[in-house]
Amino acid sequence: MAEWPFAVLRALSDGKFHSGEAIAQSLGCSRTLIWQAVHTIETEFGLPVFSVRGQGYRLPQPMDWLDVAAIRADLSPGCSEDWTIAVADQVDSTNTQLLSRANSDGLHGLVLAAELQSAGRGRLGRRWQARLGDCLMFSLLWRFDRGLAELAGLSLAVGLALARVLRQLGAPVELKWPNDVLLGGCKMAGILIELSGDALGPAAVVIGIGINLREPQDVDQAVSALSSCGVEVSRNRLLALLLNELHGVLQTFNSQGFAPFADAWMALSAHQDQPVRLSFSHGEPIEGVARGVADNGALLVDTASGRQTFHVGEVSLRSLG
Numbered sequence: 001m002a003e004w005p006f007a008v009l010r011a012l013s014d015g016k017f018h019s020g021e022a023i024a025q026s027l028g029c030s031r032t033l034i035w036q037a038v039h040t041i042e043t044e045f046g047l048p049v050f051s052v053r054g055q056g057y058r059l060p061q062p063m064d065w066l067d068v069a070a071i072r073a074d075l076s077p078g079c080s081e082d083w084t085i086a087v088a089d090q091v092d093s094t095n096t097q098l099l100s101r102a103n104s105d106g107l108h109g110l111v112l113a114a115e116l117q118s119a120g121r122g123r124l125g126r127r128w129q130a131r132l133g134d135c136l137m138f139s140l141l142w143r144f145d146r147g148l149a150e151l152a153g154l155s156l157a158v159g160l161a162l163a164r165v166l167r168q169l170g171a172p173v174e175l176k177w178p179n180d181v182l183l184g185g186c187k188m189a190g191i192l193i194e195l196s197g198d199a200l201g202p203a204a205v206v207i208g209i210g211i212n213l214r215e216p217q218d219v220d221q222a223v224s225a226l227s228s229c230g231v232e233v234s235r236n237r238l239l240a241l242l243l244n245e246l247h248g249v250l251q252t253f254n255s256q257g258f259a260p261f262a263d264a265w266m267a268l269s270a271h272q273d274q275p276v277r278l279s280f281s282h283g284e285p286i287e288g289v290a291r292g293v294a295d296n297g298a299l300l301v302d303t304a305s306g307r308q309t310f311h312v313g314e315v316s317l318r319s320l321g
């Protein structure tokens with residue numbers, strides 16, 4: 001049963017030793033079940049559990065669980081009422097969950113954060129994988145008055161909100177078009193925006209965000225984490241700070257679009273005036289020099305055949321520096 005590993009993890013949250021017998025007693029189950037749960041924690045969740053004869057089980061470090069009350073405690077009074085927050089131990093994908101509600105009863109400002117995702121998704125059909133406790137993963141549902149056609153720069157505005165919060169915490173992050181947050185040139189956070197609605201509006205948007213707090217293992221690209229620049233923050237506080245910032249950014253975007261954010265975005269761009277290569281799902285790559293973004297979030301690149309404009313979609317950007 002999926003609940004037992006989480007129940008055992010909660011019993012071990014303080015990072016101290018607990019005997020199998022004491023845990024079994026407190027949970028009202030057999031010691032065999034505890035043993036099986038520990039096995040699942042190690043093999044499926046990828047978390048080591050120290051086991052010492054005569055002392056019991058212990059986690060390498062205390063667990064900082066997602067907690068609605070702790071998140072709400074750091075929300076600004078001005079936006080607190082607009083967020084409805086839920087946390088889950090394990091879901092397929094927080095984006096998938098909120099998308100299924102976007103067309104029906106899903107509340108504007110609904111937030112779902114998860115400890116684990118069994119089918120976390122990234123852009124361009126990629127997977128998003130994270131070990132329990134190492135990453136802040138959440139999605140939010142936001143309803144815009146504008147239609148889908150006017151939401152092109154949204155992922156950049158969301159990236160800017162993330163960068164502002166992370167920089168305030170002391171992480172010198174930069175932005176990569178269209179929506180990655182980099183630390184030391186490697187990806188630290190990703191954004192997956194999924195839309196539901198009509199071209200002319202209104203639109204329901206699910207914004208999914210994953211931020212590495214500790215370096216993930218077994219991923220196939222160079223990645224970074226908040227801890228690598230010495231920033232220690234609980235996922236609950238980080239989520240609250242992000243919701244405070246996102247609230248203002250999403251409201252401004254709803255009324256004015258991306259234009260008010262363009263200068264701030266370019267000031268944090270990792271590739272401003274740098275040589276880049278753009279790859280497409282079809283066709284040859286294009287090389288040029290990144291020259292910032294237009295008022296709708298499109299990327300401007302000076303190429304051999306003049307200045308070209310690229311829209312958010314099936315484009316990947318690489319530094320040539």
Ligand code: BTN
Nearest residue numbers: 093120121122123190191208210
């Ligand atoms: C990317 O960089 O390609 C986007 C990654 C987005 C990952 C987050 S984690 C929370 C939310 N749920 C998902 O399945 N994906 C997003």
